[in-house]
Amino acid sequence: MADVQTIARHIPDRLESRGARLIKSWETLLVAVALAIFLVNSFASPYFLDPWNLSDATFNFTEKAMIAFAMALVIISGEIDLSVASIIALTSTVMGYAVQLGFDTPALVLIGLTTGLLCGAFNGLLVTGLALPSIVVTIGTMSLFRGLSFLILGDQAFTGYPASFSWFGQGYVWWVFSFEFCLFVALAVIYGIVLHKTNFGRAVYAIGNNQTAALFSGVRVGRVKFVLFLLTGLMAAIASICLTARLGSTRPSIALGWELEVVTMVVLGGVNILGGSGTIPGVVLAALIMGMVTFGFGLLNVPGIVMSIFIGLLLISVIALPILYRRFRGRRSH
Amino acid sequence: MKILKTLLVTAAISVAMMATAQAETKKIALVVKALGIGFFEAANKGAQEAAKELGDVEVIYTGPTTTTAEGQIEVINSLIAQKVDAIAVSANDTNALVPALKKAMDRGIKVISWDSGVAPEGRLMHLNPSSNPLIGNMIIKLAADNLPEGGDVAVLSATATSTNQNVWIEEMNKVLGNYKGINVVATVYGDDLADKSYRETQGLIQSHPNLKAIIAPTSVGIVAAAQAVTDAGKIGQINVTGLGLPSEMAGHVKSGASKSFAIWNPIDLGYSATMIANDLIGGAEAKPGAELKMGRMGTVKLDDKNEGAMADPFVYDASNVEEFAKIF
Numbered sequence: 317m318a319d320v321q322t323i324a325r326h327i328p329d330r331l332e333s334r335g336a337r338l339i340k341s342w343e344t345l346l347v348a349v350a351l352a353i354f355l356v357n358s359f360a361s362p363y364f365l366d367p368w369n370l371s372d373a374t375f376n377f378t379e380k381a382m383i384a385f386a387m388a389l390v391i392i393s394g395e396i397d398l399s400v401a402s403i404i405a406l407t408s409t410v411m412g413y414a415v416q417l418g419f420d421t422p423a424l425v426l427i428g429l430t431t432g433l434l435c436g437a438f439n440g441l442l443v444t445g446l447a448l449p450s451i452v453v454t455i456g457t458m459s460l461f462r463g464l465s466f467l468i469l470g471d472q473a474f475t476g477y478p479a480s481f482s483w484f485g486q487g488y489v490w491w492v493f494s495f496e497f498c499l500f501v502a503l504a505v506i507y508g509i510v511l512h513k514t515n516f517g518r519a520v521y522a523i524g525n526n527q528t529a530a531l532f533s534g535v536r537v538g539r540v541k542f543v544l545f546l547l548t549g550l551m552a553a554i555a556s557i558c559l560t561a562r563l564g565s566t567r568p569s570i571a572l573g574w575e576l577e578v579v580t581m582v583v584l585g586g587v588n589i590l591g592g593s594g595t596i597p598g599v600v601l602a603a604l605i606m607g608m609v610t611f612g613f614g615l616l617n618v619p620g621i622v623m624s625i626f627i628g629l630l631l632i633s634v635i636a637l638p639i640l641y642r643r644f645r646g647r648r649s650h
Numbered sequence: 651m652k653i654l655k656t657l658l659v660t661a662a663i664s665v666a667m668m669a670t671a672q673a674e675t676k677k678i679a680l681v682v683k684a685l686g687i688g689f690f691e692a693a694n695k696g697a698q699e700a701a702k703e704l705g706d707v708e709v710i711y712t713g714p715t716t717t718t719a720e721g722q723i724e725v726i727n728s729l730i731a732q733k734v735d736a737i738a739v740s741a742n743d744t745n746a747l748v749p750a751l752k753k754a755m756d757r758g759i760k761v762i763s764w765d766s767g768v769a770p771e772g773r774l775m776h777l778n779p780s781s782n783p784l785i786g787n788m789i790i791k792l793a794a795d796n797l798p799e800g801g802d803v804a805v806l807s808a809t810a811t812s813t814n815q816n817v818w819i820e821e822m823n824k825v826l827g828n829y830k831g832i833n834v835v836a837t838v839y840g841d842d843l844a845d846k847s848y849r850e851t852q853g854l855i856q857s858h859p860n861l862k863a864i865i866a867p868t869s870v871g872i873v874a875a876a877q878a879v880t881d882a883g884k885i886g887q888i889n890v891t892g893l894g895l896p897s898e899m900a901g902h903v904k905s906g907a908s909k910s911f912a913i914w915n916p917i918d919l920g921y922s923a924t925m926i927a928n929d930l931i932g933g934a935e936a937k938p939g940a941e942l943k944m945g946r947m948g949t950v951k952l953d954d955k956n957e958g959a960m961a962d963p964f965v966y967d968a969s970n971v972e973e974f975a976k977i978f
Contacts (some may be wrong), residue, residue: 363733375723569741570746584922611727
């Protein structure tokens with residue numbers, strides 16, 4: 317600022333330094349919240365800081381978080397997929413049906429993944445091919461997929477999954493680290509790289525910020541969106557395999573209401589519900605926070621309804637605080 | 651710094667207190683299908699009564715907010731982490747809870763199911779509120795008790811294929827000989843639909859002028875039948891009885907259309923489940939033929955599937971229906 321006379325003025329990419337941005341970022345806030353919850357839980361219950369108990373607790377969020385990664389990408393691109401829980405139900409039902417026909421674990425996994433991809437492709441075709449709003453399409457397929465599941469199962473249940481299949485939901489890779497938790501970590505890394513380090517990730521942000529501009533910049537909007545819906549279908553199928561293996565049975569009511577928990581996780585993770593911004597580390601932190609709150613309250617035998625209220629308040633305050641902070645700062649500078 | 655110190659000291663004390671409290675009291679968790687349901691709140695009342703009677707038992711009443719298996723598994727995981735001594739669960743899913751409950755049993759927790767059962771490999775025993783023979787006997791007894799001179803009675807069932815009702819009616823027919831002068835003149839099916847049950851009852855009233863009682867072993871049927879009897883002006887002439895819910899039947903008991911009816915008592919059920927859990931913690935073994943202690947409810951004998959029946963269905967009449975109508 318001192319040398320005003322120079323002809324070429326330097327315009328910084330960002331107004332704040334890297335450090336200042338990090339301190340004020342959403343993720344930092346989430347880390348603080350997570351640490352606070354961790355501390356409170358450790359003091360409140362003597363059972364919290366036990367490796368096996370914490371390991372058991374990870375099952376509260378791993379499956380939902382897997383879907384949340386793909387959902388984050390969909391929401392950043394300005395769309396939404398509310399059919400994920402129903403895809404879990406249909407995938408689980410189809411796998412259960414395959415068990416009755418005598419298929420073994422590798423075939424079951426393949427059948428599960430294919431079912432999820434088909435569901436995702438159906439959503440993707442309706443959204444991109446017919447240019448229908450995704451919220452309407454996926455509310456429809458939410459009923460459709462679970463309806464099919466009810467049609468096949470009625471009030472019955474599929475059981476008798478092979479013992480090797482249960483490893484996906486009950487097995488441990490090393491010490492207290494379950495297969496589900498390791499998969500959660502691996503997927504977090506993969507999605508982090510895809511969103512933050514690849515052209516595809518940049519395209520997702522571009523579409524979410526301004527679809528028309530993205531289109532004119534040569535981004536194949538339709539194709540990217542189609543892939544995103546394929547991904548949520550695939551992730552719902554993976555979650556379905558884990559959940560079905562963990563429960564050892566399938567009922568049409570499996571994973572009822574999970575779509576909203578997944579969306580909550582994504583929004584709490586700092587993804588703008590209107591699209592355009594958000595990060596995978598944020599979603600990971602939100603998953604950890606929701607898992608720890610559920611487990612911590614469970615240890616204190618707090619009724620579930622209080623838990624829902626707490627998550628709701630957390631969601632509102634985490635969203636409101638930065639906005640209030642900005643308002644306050646803006647007013648002061650005038 | 652001072653705050654941190656205070657916090658640490660408080661935490662240490664509370665941990666120490668919990669540790670000593672743990673050594674003295676047994677923790678029994680009553681896991682229900684979902685919180686905020688009158689039936690289960692009443693079961694909790696019974697469980698607390700049992701805890702008070704036993705003295706050294708703490709009952710943890712818990713459950714998910716929605717009736718899902720996934721929610722119950724989260725609750726069960728946190729109970730395992732707390733190292734409770736026993737879990738008594740009314741399951742949202744017969745099969746899905748099995749892996750979680752197996753894990754609980756592996757860690758030395760006594761697991762029983764009550765009301766809504768878990769598959770045998772996921773629990774030590776299951777407590778049924780009643781048994782088919784007891785229900786079959788109770789529904790005909792309710793009708794006969796008000797007909798000392800005998801008379802014609804008819805049955806209004808659910809659907810012709812509903813398993814529960816058919817078994818109960820079959821059991822009822824087995825003991826019919828014990829009730830002198832009672833003739834079952836007809837069995838009709840209301841399909842558990844209010845309007846069809848109502849019309850079928852009207853048909854019964856017209857085609858059997860000497861009808862003295864209608865037995866409806868279904869909560870939908872009994873309400874519709876009582877309404878049809880009321881509308882036909884036959885209160886006092888035809889008594890409607892069977893299985894129903896106090897909240898739905900209170901009005902008809904008051905009007906006299908139904909003198910009495912039966913259903914399980916949730917308070918007794920919660921009480922008995924807690925007592926059985928306590929008996930198992932104390933070293934009792936759940937195996938076919940075993941008899942487990944249920945305090946004031948006596949004992950329960952286990953059958954070859956490790957299932958037991960608590961008692962006769964509980965009878966509700968003008969003296970107690972108002973009180974229970976508030977519960978369920």
